[in-house]
Structures are given as C-alpha cells and as structure tokens.
Amino acid sequence: MDPFFIYTICFYIGVGITILSKFLSIFHWIILFLLNLYCNGLQWMKCTFLLRRHGCIGPWSLFSVVFGGLYLVANVMGILGWWPLSVTSSDAIKRTGYLALLNIMPLFISFDLSYIADSLYISLRASRDIHRLAGLTAICHIIAHLTIMLASGDYSQNTKWTDDSYISKYLSIICLTAGPIIGFIIIPLLQLRRKHYELSSWFHLILTASLVTGIFLHLQSEGLFKQAGFLRYIYIYGGVVTLSLILQAIVFLGRNIRGLSLPKARCRLVGDSVVVNLELPTEIKLRPGQYFRIWLPRVQLMSSHPFTVSTWSEQRQRNVRFIVEQRRGFTQELASTLDKKQESLKFTAIVSGPHGARICLRNFHYVVMIATGYGVVPMLAFMKKLLCRPYRGFRRMILIWEYFDFDSDLLEEIIKADFNNLLTLDNPPKRLCICVYDHMHHNPRVVGENNRFFYPEGSPKMDENFNVETGLTSTFENRCEANDKVLVIVSAKLNIRDEVRLKIQNTTAKATLKELDYQPYGAL
C-alpha cells in the first residue's frame, strides 16, 4: 500500500480521536490505559536517564522521542515511498504539498492549546511540543515543495530522481533536514518567547496569517478548488474545525456568561505581588493544580495569562484565589495600576478554564511536594485537599519549599494565613510536614508548629530530604514499607526537577512523579 495513503489514514484517525476524546468519555479510559502501558514500559526498561534531562534541550521522554521519530520518518516516507526509491519530481511536489496541508490542518482545530491538552489528557507542555512539531514539519514540506518545484523546472515532466534530477533530490533532502535544525536549535537559542512573550505571540500570529493566505492563493492558482475530490476534503475539514470551534466557544461562553454578569476579579497588592480573587458567574468543581487563563481588558487589552488556583474546597466553588508574581509585562501593569490607586480594585474579567492537572491522589501512601518560589501556589490547594479529603491508606505528606527572592509581605501572608490554616486542619496531627528553605532568613513563625514546620539551613538536598526508600526525610517518623506508594509533585526550577527525576529513576520505591503545568522561573 502507498505509504502516503497509510500516513493519511493514521493522521485522520489521530485527529478524530483528538476531537472525540473531549466528548466521549470512553477515550479517556483508552488514553489512560495507553499512558499506563507506557509508564510501566518505561519502568521495565530503566533507560530513560538521558532522555529525561531538563537542562539542555528538552525534557524529552522516551515516548516523545519515539513518537517524534516515527512522525518524522512517516513524513519522509510519505514523500519518498518504499525502497527502492522511484519517486518522480512531480510526485514529490504533489506529496510535499499534500503533506504540508495535512500537517497544518490540525493546528487550527482549537483557539487555545490548553483545550487540546485537556482533550488528549496530556500536559500543556506536551501539547505545545506537538503543535511545534507539526508546524515545523509543515514548514519543511513547504520549503521542499517550493525547492523541488524550482529545481525541477517543469514539474509536470516525469523525471526520476534516480536517473537525472540529482539536484532536486539533494535539495529536498537539505530542506527536510534544514527545517528541523532551524526549528529545534536556532529558534530556541534566540529565546525570543521567553524574553518577549507578547511580541513573539504576535509575530507567530502574523506569520500564520500570511502562511494561510499564501497557501490559499497557491491552491487557487493551481485550480485545486475546482476539483471535486479536493473540495470534498476541504468541506469535511471545514466542518470538523467549525464543529470543534463551536463546541469550544460554547464551553467558553458558558464559563463567562450567566445572565448579564461576567466574572469579576478583585485584585489587591501584597508587597510586590498581586492576589486575585476571581468571582465566577457559576459554581464549579476545581481540582488542585488546575489553572485559568485570565483576561483583564482594563489592564491589558490584547493578552490573556494563565494562573493556577491556590484554593480547594469540597464544595463547588464560585470564588477562586490566584497568587500572581510580578514580571515585566501584564503582571507589572496590574501591580502598578493597583499601586497608583493604593487600594484593591475590581475588574471585569474574561476567563477560560479550568484547564490542566488530572493528578489522581488516590492509592498513594505518601505525597511529597517540591516547590521553588511561586511554585508553592498550586501546592496550597493539594495540601488542603489531602487534609480535608484524605484517601484510604494515605499517611503523610511533606512540602519542601525553597525560595531565594520572595516577596516578604506575601511570605508573611502565606505562612501566617495559609500554613497556619493547614496546620489547624491537620487533625489528627502529623499528617503534614512543611520544610521551608528560606534564603532570605525572614523565618516567620507559625502557631502550633509542633514538629511539623521547619526552617532547615542551606538548600534542599535530595538525598537527605527525599530519601524515598527510607521514608522520604528524617523528619518523617513513619518509614516507608516495601509496598508503599509515593507521589511526588513538582513545581520547581530546572535543576531541582532534574535532581528529582534522577532520584526517582534510581529509586527502588514505588514513586510516581508529576510535574505541574506551572513551573516557575520561566521554565515553560
């Protein structure tokens, strides 16, 4: 069978599952089953150390490398066909063109990558990686398409690469390899997105719009819109995208509009940071680690930003609290608006979410939370849930929190209000232990510490703090037993995440690592 045909079939099955999985819960179980299979496979192979580093390029999991590799091989084979290669230049032109379209099409299936991540039960980072891979592959196909067309002169002439048109063959190979090199090495080196996020988002949008216009004009000039077969596919695709966008719009509007009221965000300045209390028009059930995308048009007209919920309640919630670190753009504008008024302000907000975090706390005996800086925000919700609704078998949890430069007023508020409240909820006591590595030496005290709240010196050392085999830490009185399961939740900077991964890969304990969508210090 023609590899191009196989590729097309697989591609559409993948896209179909993406859309349906959101609305048919059976796919939820299929995907969970596959993920489970993958995790067990990884544990069995024990060879993931190099692939899972955060530091250089990555992090790459074995799954992402295999998936990415197969995807690229499928694309190249979609053009070249089976060995021995006998593809003509006009075949190659057609195939690169169709493959470019196939890769571009799913990129428009959603307004926001968070919806894709939620539908596929993957992390925001993974959905971003898939988006990037498909986009770059499409660009490679476009470059190859144009280059072969130019190099082969009259592309309707059936020239075999193996016979004469060596130049077009080598040029297309160069294009196919140059794209990934530019995409994966040069663009990340520029770090445009990290330094100027809004600028790079607009740049991305403008490039996308011009690309789509270019493709449309090209297809029109080639007369493809007059071909009934091609038009049929375009109509099907148009229908699928429209349906998907309508469903997302319904969810989005449902979250924002109830009667005539929109969500309201009451913002107050705490030191340099901002605490946002979002009042939603409807009550919703929230899971710890979930985040909302918040748009405050009065503060910044054209941008929305993700923030993680810092509260949890057994009941459905209408009021959600966020803790916002001041950076250089929107967050700085918000803080300076509040600073000028010297009071808390109420803004009309438009939100999407809750997105992300399907972390199952069930079946774990110990939970270890590791956070740096503002990474503590989602942990507050996890701790509250574990204390208010402990699952059967749950014994203890520990929070290891390190900060170097944290707003001192906010610190007082978190420690005095949140931690005190959590320690009060810790009844029967000693299910909770908090280790704070305070490099600013403020060391605010809490009431009722009772050997549950510590300020150790120095930095967290994974061997001492996180000795999974012998019971996680010296501060834990209970010792882990062979069958105890440990959940490790991380929202921390790169080197800590690397250390934790390494520790978990080399442990004999049954430890599961979950990295949250929010990782502080610009480590998106």
Ligand SMILES: Cc1cc2nc3c(=O)[nH]c(=O)nc-3n(C[C@H](O)[C@H](O)[C@H](O)COP(=O)(O)OP(=O)(O)OC[C@H]3O[C@@H](n4cnc5c(N)ncnc54)[C@H](O)[C@@H]3O)c2cc1C
């Ligand atoms: C899932 C998720 C949850 C988050 N939760 C929190 C939280 O609870 N508290 C908190 O203080 N911060 C959180 N953040 C980070 C927060 O979104 C950014 O700090 C904020 O958007 C910065 O806005 P800015 O214009 O001031 O940033 P800038 O100073 O312009 O940029 C600083 C960095 O913020 C990131 N960023 C900027 N704009 C966006 C955007 N629209 N979308 C995504 N990232 C962006 C970029 O990495 C950029 O390098 C979260 C991020 C993500 C992805």
